[in-house]
């Protein structure tokens with residue numbers, strides 16, 4: 001549909017953009033939020049620099065990792081060391097509070113609207129900020145869940161207790177062997193429930209969320225919908241970005257908004273019904289909240 005896409009950037013000023021987005025939000029009968037990694041980066045979940053050094057200086061010293069991701073892909077020699085790394089990683093990115101209240105600001109803006117969230121983020125920030133779990137679809141998994149590495153069945157396991165245990169009891173970059181998580185059914189190692197390959201488990205909760213998202217879109221079809229895209233890049237555009245463009249094109253009453261520093265664009269076909277803001281998301285949400293009052 002957008003095969004010969006002419007991508008356009010916003011020509012209005014920032015203050016005009018904010019006003020347009022605020023008006024679209026006020027007028028919307030429903031808001032569909034699509035959130036990518038940029039939203040969590042804006043909330044302070046950075047995976048390199050000071051924050052990485054603060055929690056992983058010993059691993060940096062031993063392996064020379066430059067950021068949290070590269071350590072996450074590293075094949076450690078023992079599961080004890082693997083889980084020493086991963087338990088810290090999960091703890092600071094899933095169980096510790098977000099450094100900035102970005103998600104809370106977003107919730108303030110849309111909590112009284114008819115909303116639904118689809119996100120590729122796996123850090124649970126929406127629920128922590130108060131978003132209704134029944135209005136969330138985490139497509140790529142959750143740092144807070146384990147699954148069987150085989151997997152022997154489509155089941156996931158809450159990992160908070162075991163992650164906290166591994167964080168507290170690790171020493172010299174190793175967790176005690178008895179804390180290494182194994183599948184209660186087949187005894188094989190547990191792994192993170194993250195979409196990395198075809199072994200990703202879509203459990204009952206995942207499938208129900210997918211259905212609720214579909215149903216939300218169907219039942220609001222043709223209405224004044226604001227598709228609000230926040231920090232979505234081009235890693236997996238088929239999950240949020242391209243469907244948002246397509247649905248905006250199909251529904252003459254829909255508005256597409258894209259807030260993303262450096263990548264705030266839309267196809268020419270929907271440019272008249274789009275608001276593209278090339279700024280830090282934290283700043284944009286702050287300014288939207290301000291004109292709210």
Ligand SMILES: [Zn+2]
Pocket residue numbers: 148149150151152153183184185186187188
């Ligand atoms: Zn199993």
